[in-house]
Each structure stands twice: as structure tokens, then as C-alpha cells.
Amino acid sequence: EAGVTQSPTHLIKTRGQQATLRCSPISGHTSVYWYQQALGLGLQFLLWYDEGEERNRGNFPPRFSGRQFPNYSSELNVNALELEDSALYLCASTRIREGSSYNSPLHFGNGTRLTVT
Amino acid sequence: TQLLEQSPQFLSIQEGENLTVYCNSSSVFSSLQWYRQEPGEGPVLLVTVVTGGEVKKLKRLTFQFGDARKDSSLHITAAQPGDTGLYLCAGTNAGGTSYGKLTFGQGTILTVHP
Numbered sequence: 001e002a003g004v005t006q007s008p009t010h011l012i013k014t015r016g017q018q019a020t021l022r023c024s025p026i027s028g029h030t031s032v033y034w035y036q037q038a039l040g041l042g043l044q045f046l047l048w049y050d051e052g053e054e055r056n057r058g059n060f061p062p063r064f065s066g067r068q069f070p071n072y073s074s075e076l077n078v079n080a081l082e083l084e085d086s087a088l089y090l091c092a093s094t095r096i097r098e099g100s101s102y103n104s105p106l107h108f109g110n111g112t113r114l115t116v117t
Numbered sequence: 118t119q120l121l122e123q124s125p126q127f128l129s130i131q132e133g134e135n136l137t138v139y140c141n142s143s144s145v146f147s148s149l150q151w152y153r154q155e156p157g158e159g160p161v162l163l164v165t166v167v168t169g170g171e172v173k174k175l176k177r178l179t180f181q182f183g184d185a186r187k188d189s190s191l192h193i194t195a196a197q198p199g200d201t202g203l204y205l206c207a208g209t210n211a212g213g214t215s216y217g218k219l220t221f222g223q224g225t226i227l228t229v230h231p
Contacts, residue, residue, distance in 0.1 A: 004159070033219070035221075042123075042222055042223035042224050043205065044221075045218050045220065048218065056218050090159050090160075105165060106150075106162070106219060108159025108161070109159050110158050110159050
């Protein structure tokens with residue numbers, strides 16, 4: 001079974017530009033999560049998509065947005081890049097089962113390292 | 118806002134030593150997961166604990182969920198250099214604004230020296 005794949009692996013942008021990050025979930029997984037990991041430490045929740053709909057978002061400004069496509073792949077877009085947006089962006093997928101208490105484990109990709117100069 | 122505090126933030130020990138990492142919150146979680154992350158890779162799930170007081174063992178790793186489901190601990194016996202990595206706890210709560218969101222602690226960076 002292929003794991004979660006993210007592209008590109010590294011992305012270098014200048015302040016004010018836009019960045020687009022892509023994620024392909026594990027086959028059969030309908031939920032995609034995006035997390036920001038700065039300084040190699042804890043993960044900050046960005047967005048959750050399930051069945052093509054945005055279900056929840058974290059405390060990030062509106063210039064962080066995304067979408068999920070019919071094949072369940074996802075894009076994260078960051079507009080008007082700022083220096084502090086430099087981080088590792090992790091995508092994770094899972095399959096939410098009806099009636100579950102949302103304890104499904106997340107399967108993470110290896111991330112996109114975004115550097116803003 | 119639900120927060121998870123991990124301690125210690127950094128841990129540097131010699132091979133063969135024991136260690137414990139703590140994950141604490143003032144909030145109740147319906148479940149808690151522990152992940153391990155190595156450089157250049159995404160986090161990988163180690164265990165999920167669901168029931169208050171639950172203890173799970175994974176070889177030399179022992180995970181415990183507090184009775185009130187507000188805290189958890191990870192104990193490693195006879196640590197090995199291969200245990201080196203970032204250990205993350207993460208809590209799930211299905212209700213309110215936390216719906217579907219996994220809240221992560223800030224992580225513990227463990228270095229085991231041969």
C-alpha cells in the first residue's frame with residue numbers, strides 16, 4: 001500500500017508570493033489533514049477536509065486555504081507569504097468510520113519544507 | 118482551546134537508561150495517541166489509548182492514560198540509540214470546535230547516546 005505522498009519536497013519562495021502544496025492520501029482514505037511544524041517541534045493544526053468539504057480549521061489567517069478534490073487529493077495554498085510561514089507542512093490522511101469517536105490514527109507524509117526568504 | 122503540555126522538551130541519556138515522557142492537559146480527551154518522528158520524515162503512530170487508566174506495552178515502551186483522561190505518559194526501558202527521535206502526544210476530542218481535530222503537544226526530543 002502506497003503511503004501519503006506530498007509534493008514538492010522543498011519549496012523556496014520570497015515574501016509576498018504564493019505557495020501551493022499538494023498531498024495524495026492513502027487509497028481508500030477520505031480525510032486529509034494539514035499541519036504546520038515549525039522548528040522541528042509540535043504540530044499546529046491547519047485544516048481538515050473530508051469528502052471534499054472543509055470540516056474544521058485551526059487558528060490561522062485566511063491566507064491559508066485549501067481544497068480537496070473528488071479523488072480525495074488535496075492542495076494547501078498560502079497567499080502573501082511571510083517569513084514566519086517558513087516551516088515543514090505535513091499532510092495526513094485517515095478514514096473516518098461512521099459512528100466512530102474520531103480516534104482513527106493519522107498516516108503522515110514526509111512533508112513539504114517551505115522556506116520564505 | 119485544548120492544550121497538551123509535554124515534558125521534558127529535551128532529553129539526552131546514555132544507552133541502557135530508563136526514561137519517562139509526560140503529556141498533561143487540563144482538558145479531557147476521548148483518546149490520546151503517541152507518535153514518533155525521525156528527521157526528514159512524518160510522524161508515525163506508536164499507540165492509541167482510549168480508556169482511563171489504560172496501560173499498553175510495545176516491547177520496551179509502556180504507555181499509560183490517566184484515570185481522568187487528562188494526562189498520559191510514555192516510559193522507555195533500557196533505551197537504545199534507535200529510540201532517538203521526536204516523541205509527540207496528540208489528543209482527540211470529538212466535540213465542539215475540536216471536532217475531528219487532533220491536538221499535538223510540543224514534543225520531546227530524545228537523544229540516546231551509545
